[in-house]
Amino acid sequence: MPIQILPPDVADKIAAGEVVERPASVVKELIENSLDAGATDIRVEIADGGKRLIRVIDNGRGIPAAEAPLAFQRHATSKIRSAEELERIATLGFRGEALAAISAVSKVTLITRSREEPVGVELKLEGSKIISQRPMGAPPGTSLTVAHLFWNTPARKKFLKSNATEAGHISKIVTRYALAYPEVRFSYVAEGRLTFQTPGTGDRMAALVKVYGAEVAGQMLAVDATSDPVTPDVRVSGFVSAPTLHRANRSYIELFVNRRYIQDRNLTFAVVQAYHTLLMTGRYPVAVLFIDMPSELVDVNVHPTKTEVRFREPSLLFRAVQRTVHRALQGQAPVTRELQPPPSPEDYRGQWAARREALMRAGQHDPAPGQLAMDLYRSDLASREEETPLVRREEAAPPPSTSPPGHRLPPLRPVGQIAATYLIAEGPDGMYLIDQHAAHERILYEKIMKADQQPMPKQQLLQPIPIELGTELAGLIAEHLDALNKSGFEIEPFGEGSYLLRTVPAFMGHQDPQALLEEVAEGLARRADLVDKAREEALVTMICKRLAIKAGQILSVAEQRELIRQLEACENPRTCPHGRPTMLHLSAAALEKQFGRLGA
Template identity: 50%
Template sequence: MPIRILAPQVANQIAAGEVVERPASVIKELIENSLDAGASDIRVEVREGGRRLMRVQDDGCGIPAAETRLAFQRHATSKIVSADDLTRLTTLGFRGEALASIASVAQVTLLTRALDEEIGTLVRMSEGHEVARESKGSPPGAVVTVEHLFGNVPARLKFLKRVATEAGHIQQIVTRYALAYPERRFSLVSDGKLIFQSTGSGKLYDVIVKVYGLEMARQMLEVGKLVDWESGKLVDWENGNLVGANQSTNLPSPNLPIPNLPIYRTIRVTGYTAAPTLHRSNRGYINLFINRRWFQDTSVAYAVIQAYHTMLPVGRSPVALIFIEMPPEDVDVNVHPTKAEVRFRDNHAVFSAVQRAVRAALTAQAPLPESGLGRGAQATPAGPTWGGLPESTATPFGGPSWAARREALLGAGRGGGQMPMTAAPDAASMQTPPEGEPGTAAHPAPPDFRPQMIPILRVVGQLGATYIVAEGPDGLYLIDQHAAHERILYEQMLADHARDRIVIQSLLEPLVLDLSPEQAAVVAGEIETLNELGVAIEAFGGASYLVRAVPAILSGADPQSALIEIIDGLADNSDVVESAHEARLVITICKRAAIKGGHPLSMAEMQELVRGLEGCQAPTTCPHGRPTMVHMSAAELARQFGRTYT
């Protein structure tokens, strides 16, 4: 096939693919243009998750009428002049590709008026070509309207996700910029409803309250330190001056959102990080900003996590908003098509600066708790234990949470292999949704396949309060108690869901969940599924939701933390195809409800758990695919001991 030069329209669509991935990409580019234009009030409006319409309006400097044609030309920009400018960028945009890329895959209308002009200019673009132009009255600033995104690229259109998913990504973009620019006022309207609005007060904490809710904001600790690159030491403030750095220079107050940084080789790390009691199941709540630009970097995120060393449960991540300020020549932001990744001149210095600053905030404002082995405390031997524990020591957790788990385990396997849902609560609090009400729609039965058989096992004991040691006719079995219980609960919940028999437990008092706009968008898109699976949840105004009941298998857990984890799990799987969404939600619920590793079990509890696992159709793996057990045959044991097995 001969080499040919592509037609301009084809080349523009290919280039647009690097910049415009989804509706949120359009919103990102337009917001960055507004911020670079000095706007103090930015309003975002979307319809149908951006598929039908997106509009960004600002009160910035606007575009002069004579330059509106250039604005839609590729590589036309007012932000840089030479290649040297790329090493000292002070603007969010610099490539001159945004409007050209958007106009090549959508219908775009620009209404703008420069500050020194008396009348505005309206330009309409379609498939990269100007189709209309006229003078029109408008306030200073710009309004960019984007309609029918990917209308001329059906192959790209079919890859867009559900409306709720795309709307959630847009909310994420808007809230990130609101956090980075607390002195600017942002608002987001989706399908005619105000979803988010910041005050523009200049106080980062005010935006945190708007984004994450007051309850979470109260658990955030302020980070505000400078780290000198050469000494590696934290630098403090005193009367507006740096103390302990290689040089002292008057700087703005550290309480300002993001000051300029005139001191070379000094990194400033500011923001907020959560107290160790507030943590999440993934790193999605760690937001990183470099010179007020959001970016993603596994190394820097790990630096935040490392600052919490020994403070967080295994597998948990903190909530953090970390702002890094450094000279622009020490960071390259031109290494990724969407500018989501950056390259630092000295990665180690940035890692160290973030880790030290976050750790300093934690130790200064959230001292480590005492070990609990002081006066009056009784130490217990550490390390794994073998054998069935006596009843007096098998359940040392006196609270209702452990009691509920214990009852759930004791109920395992009863009724011809039926797995337990939970402890048996009072009859007055138990409900099974009647037919015809929400959450009781008919569902196809799960596929009937041949069970993976495991032999009848005899429980020998427990190892490390995490693994059940069992003997079978063909050797030794080590069973992961958490993975096994997950499998039992998962199959039981799917079976009950297929029969419309999900058992729920009403809460004594309705629970109000104050969610972030992103979380609220997730719940809004999944509220029907949540109700079907036993979470009786309803809108309660703004980003708040009222929960009246939960699945009975969660009766032993803290409902608020369990539901937050479930919602976060839904957000993580927002791009999963709809047919798999329900199963993912069931998996998340069962993971939260299952007995955890590290909990001692009595002999009776272990026996019932094993009986429940024997009744499962896929007993060898948990719903996530991890093995529930490890088998060592009698022959393998004999070989390990150098014996001849016959």
């Protein structure tokens, strides 16, 4: 094939691929244009997750009518004039590629009016081509509508996720800019409903409350905008969470350089390092940090989306962020623990004697309704995972298993419990050692997944509980109301970023429903790549993990019997929903071999 110049429409679509990855990419570019135009009021509207419609309206300076067509040409910009200016970029956009890329893969309507002109102009474009242009009365500012994204590139369109997933990405973009620009009023309308709005007063804490909710914001510590002695040109400010507030991953650490959102693994690690010894392994802080520095010390022209940047002195910046966050944490009254000497052998024997007595008593009687055998003994298990209600008795016999014969369990007889974690059971083919937590996870998972045929038992709350989750987590919960209801949670919207909880699963007991829903929402955020049935299964798996009996929970003989009975009824009793084994099987022949009885 000979070398040739690509046709303009093909070149435009290729260039658009670097800038427009999904609807959220369009929203990001349009918001940045509005901010660069000096807007103080920005409204974002979407339909069908941004696939069918994206509209961004602002009250910025607008575009002069004569320059409006030029705005959609590649490399046309009002923000820089020379290569030297790339060394000190002070605007969010500067390449002049965004509008050209967006118009290449969508149907665009632009209505804009410059403050210096009495009338505005309307342009309509399809596939980079202007199909109409006419004068139009309009307030100062710009309204840009992007319809039918990727209408002319179906290969790109098929890679988009569900409407809910794409809307979640857009919500993340809007909330990030709302945090970085508290003086701008942001309104976010999804599917015709106002889901998020900031006051635009310049109060960064007010924006934080709108994004994360009052409860989370109340646990955030202010990071003062003081310069570090080693890096006097760098100022770090914002908010970091108290050690009592933490999340399961690093995605709640938001970093901004000169009010531009960035992703930087080293700076994220600097924040995490500041919490060394303050958080458990596997837990991470919530942080919103703003790094202000001379523009010549950072290169933002290294990535198509400008979310990755290059610093002139990365190691000094790392230390500045770490020290600043550490100083904010030092203002807290740290939770200190006195170091205890290791227990002596006599202590171990005394603890086991008390535990043995508790285990003996636990097996002598059935628990009263709602009572846990765990109440009998707590001392050496206090540091274990928090307790959850035990398996509820069911009057009806379990339905026959439909699993393949190789997966079914034979009738088992409970023998006892070991280490308050494993059940020992006898079957016709040998001994079974059952992980009580994994087994209960499997039981709950299959019950919830079959809730369409047999509704999950629910517990009506005496009074509905208001739960505040913040805009982002509330949006994730909104996407999965049906699946949550199927799991036993009856919740309904209750204002911006809040829900009203009316019922919980009957087996939930005394667990904190807000903590559970937050954990579920965070898990959904981590699994944004999943869609439809796979995402519902992931949600149910997370709920089961939280609600299942924990290691360290003492069960009476009756409770052991009931747990095993329900496990026998499962279609896949040998693995938990995460794929881990629920049991180990030691055959009678293997036992005889270990004791040297073969051939005796």
